[in-house]
Amino acid sequence: xxxxxxxxxxxxxxxxxxxxxxxxxxxxxxxxxxxxxxxxxxxxxxxxxxxxxxxxxxxxxxxxxxxxxxxxxxxxxxxxxxxxxxxxxxxxxxxxxxxxxxxxxxxxxxxxxxxxxxxxxxxxxxxxxxxxxxxxxxxxxxxxxxxxxxxxxxxxxxxxxxxxxxxxxxxxxxxxxxxxxxxxxxxxxxxxxxxxxxxxxxxxxxxxxxxxxxxxxxxxxxxxxxxxxxxxxxxxxxxxxxxxxxxxxxxxxxxxxxxxxxxxxxxxxxxxxxxxxxxxxxxxxxxxxxxxxxxxxxxxxxxxxxxxxxxxxxxxxxxxxxxxxxxxxxxxxxxxxxxxxxxxxxxxxxxxxxxxxxxxxxxxxxxx
Amino acid sequence: xxxxxxxxxxxxxxxxxxxxxxxxxxxxxxxxxxxxxxxxxxxxxxxxxxxxxxxxxxxxxxxxxxxxxxxxxxxxxxxxxxxxxxxxxxxxxxxxxxxxxxxxxxxxxxxxxxxxxxxxxxxxxxxxxxxxxxxxxxxxxxxxxxxxxxxxxxxxxxxxxxxxxxxxxxxxxxxxxxxxxxxxxxxxxxxxxxxxxxxxxxxxxxxxxxxxxxxxxxxxxxxxxxxxxxxxxxxxxxxxxxxxxxxxxxxxxxxxxxxxxxxxxxxxxxxxxxxxxxxxxxxxxxxxxxxxxx
Numbered sequence: 179x180x181x182x183x184x185x186x187x188x189x190x191x192x193x194x195x196x197x198x199x200x201x202x203x204x205x206x207x208x209x210x211x212x213x214x215x216x217x218x219x220x221x222x223x224x225x226x227x228x229x230x231x232x233x234x235x236x237x238x239x240x241x242x243x244x245x246x247x248x249x250x251x252x253x254x255x256x257x258x259x260x261x262x263x264x265x266x267x268x269x270x271x272x273x274x275x276x277x278x279x280x281x282x283x284x285x286x287x288x289x290x291x292x293x294x295x296x297x298x299x300x301x302x303x304x305x306x307x308x309x310x311x312x313x314x315x316x317x318x319x320x321x322x323x324x325x326x327x328x329x330x331x332x333x334x335x336x337x338x339x340x341x342x343x344x345x346x347x348x349x350x351x352x353x354x355x356x357x358x359x360x361x362x363x364x365x366x367x368x369x370x371x372x373x374x375x376x377x378x379x380x381x382x383x384x385x386x387x388x389x390x391x392x393x394x395x396x397x398x399x400x401x402x403x404x405x406x407x408x409x410x411x412x413x414x415x416x417x418x419x420x421x422x423x424x425x426x427x428x429x430x431x432x433x434x435x436x437x438x439x440x441x442x443x444x445x446x447x448x449x450x451x452x453x454x455x456x457x458x459x460x461x462x463x464x465x466x467x468x469x470x471x472x473x474x475x476x477x478x479x480x481x482x483x484x485x486x487x488x489x490x491x492x493x494x495x496x497x498x499x500x501x502x503x504x505x506x507x508x509x510x511x512x513x514x515x516x517x518x519x520x521x522x523x524x525x526x527x528x529x530x531x532x533x534x535x536x537x538x539x540x541x542x543x544x545x546x
Numbered sequence: 547x548x549x550x551x552x553x554x555x556x557x558x559x560x561x562x563x564x565x566x567x568x569x570x571x572x573x574x575x576x577x578x579x580x581x582x583x584x585x586x587x588x589x590x591x592x593x594x595x596x597x598x599x600x601x602x603x604x605x606x607x608x609x610x611x612x613x614x615x616x617x618x619x620x621x622x623x624x625x626x627x628x629x630x631x632x633x634x635x636x637x638x639x640x641x642x643x644x645x646x647x648x649x650x651x652x653x654x655x656x657x658x659x660x661x662x663x664x665x666x667x668x669x670x671x672x673x674x675x676x677x678x679x680x681x682x683x684x685x686x687x688x689x690x691x692x693x694x695x696x697x698x699x700x701x702x703x704x705x706x707x708x709x710x711x712x713x714x715x716x717x718x719x720x721x722x723x724x725x726x727x728x729x730x731x732x733x734x735x736x737x738x739x740x741x742x743x744x745x746x747x748x749x750x751x752x753x754x755x756x757x758x759x760x761x762x763x764x765x766x767x768x769x770x771x772x773x774x775x776x777x778x779x780x781x782x783x784x785x786x787x788x789x790x791x792x793x794x795x796x797x798x799x800x801x802x803x804x805x806x807x808x809x810x811x812x813x814x815x816x817x818x819x820x821x822x823x824x825x826x827x828x829x830x831x832x833x834x835x836x837x838x839x840x
């Protein structure tokens with residue numbers, strides 16, 4: 179049913195309908211409306227709601243619930259995600275299918291509560307699937323898919339959507355009903371769990387002879403999860419009659435000469451910029467990266483094979499190196515096509531359509 | 547005790563008090579026990595792939611989060627209706643008194659249904675015996691060396707800090723008094739909510755004692771009043787043993803970590819042991835509910 183709803187509230191309702199058994203929660207702006215709504219929904223759905231004492235503990239309790247064989251969920255932002263850092267690696271290393279929503283926010287110092295992608299981009303090496311959504315409908319639909327992807331691949335999934343721009347945006351969303359979600363997402367059946375009839379040890383100590391092999395397998399499986407992400411997206415489209423892109427989304431003609439590459443809700447403003455540029459007879463296109471991990475390098479190189487110039491717009495920076503998405507794009511292309519990196523929108527700095535259009539002629543990396 | 551659930555084959559040091567503690571905890575609680583273990587000696591010596599010494603389901607995550615992982619486990623079990631399983635979080639003193647202290651406090655404040663066992667060997671033994679919040683006054687460690695006179699501060703009073711959370715059961719125990727430990731574990735197992743047992747467990751390496759003196763040292767800590775055995779049940783404090791206090795000198799002299807002590811420091815420690823015992827007896831006689839002093 180379509181309803182006008184705040185993004186965070188829509189996410190909370192969809193999470194509840196995915197039937198998690200345990201939800202550890204810790205408040206941090208701008209993700210807080212999600213656990214607040216989940217606490218209100220608890221009596222209706224009956225999940226265990228744990229008001230833990232930190233984000234570190236939120237993900238730790240999610241690990242406990244998951245390894246005990248239950249579906250789980252948590253949400254966070256910014257410093258909270260950074261506070262979880264060591265636990266992120268632990269969750270993915272143990273191959274636990276945890277789903278977490280990240281309401282993207284800048285990180286300090288200086289302190290800033292507004293949006294950019296620095297928090298989750300800084301966690302890109304943590305071994306999670308990372309999906310960046312461009313609007314609230316896509317975020318809600320991606321959460322449903324995330325559980326299926328996680329439980330098929332034994333990998334945790336981070337669903338990222340932008341603080342305030344999306345978390346607090348009130349717009350129309352079509353939230354699938356309980357029965358529809360139940361028929362898409364079967365109950366969680368863990369292969370291994372803390373079972374007294376079959377006692378096993380999880381998260382143990384691996385000496386050099388074995389450790390690297392585990393990392394290699396994790397890497398291979400994360401790369402291979404792109405296939406599952408695509409399959410689940412197709413299945414979702416078939417079931418719900420709504421296409422949500424799996425890895426990449428192309429906008430504009432496939433032979434555009436200048437192609438913008440971006441992620442998240444910045445893509446919506448860039449779509450408008452592309453439309454306006456095209457009415458001005460400028461041959462612009464857009465490629466949105468939805469899936470940052472695994473990075474769809476081959477698909478991206480193919481999608482950009484006709485581009486003469488690429489402009490990467492992103493709300494993050496690897497300080498001392500440059501825009502992270504631009505680094506990934508350059509590494510994926512293996513060719514001479516010029517790639518201009520535009521770092522913009524940090525800490526909530528507005529990125530209006532007019533400013534995006536101005537980067538069309540940019541010759542070198544810049545901060546917008 | 548029918549079967550050994552902390553199975554031989556771990557590579558703890560000979561005479562390890564903590565490994566003895568693990569064996570007693572698991573064998574007493576039985577096979578319907580699920581363990582969430584913090585990083586530390588007991589994890590490192592018992593889980594080296596492809597082997598594991600744990601005869602019960604076991605999870606290790608990181609150093610600071612055993613109580614949080616166990617919170618997730620115990621809630622999942624409640625939702626699944628697995629009521630017969632006992633969830634046990636296990637951490638050393640570094641994990642429990644220090645890095646995981648906030649996590650422990652959170653789980654106690656929520657009164658999560660678990661037993662938390664802290665094996666207290668009074669230092670970060672796993673990383674080479676550094677000073678922790680549980681290291682006693684004057685004890686030399688690799689970061690409170692004898693060159694500075696050992697540790698300058700007293701040990702944190704974990705049991706009373708825990709009791710101030712108003713949890714149903716807090717106890718101290720020692721691997722020198724296994725029947726007492728066993729009794730407390732069985733009592734804790736029969737209860738619901740958060741139960742904490744702090745077990746004094748000498749580290750032969752860190753305390754610089756011979757392996758065959760481990761149990762004797764553990765007993766002398768109690769007999770000198772430097773480790774007191776007690777319970778705080780629903781806030782009510784009771785001493786489990788009131789030995790006639792022996793001089794601390796013999797206990798301290800047995801251990802390399804106290805080798806550098808001056809006569810004045812020993813007198814100071816002696817006075818501390820005596821005064822502590824007096825206060826505990828006063829508390830016991832008063833009937834004050836420790837969990838309700840809010």
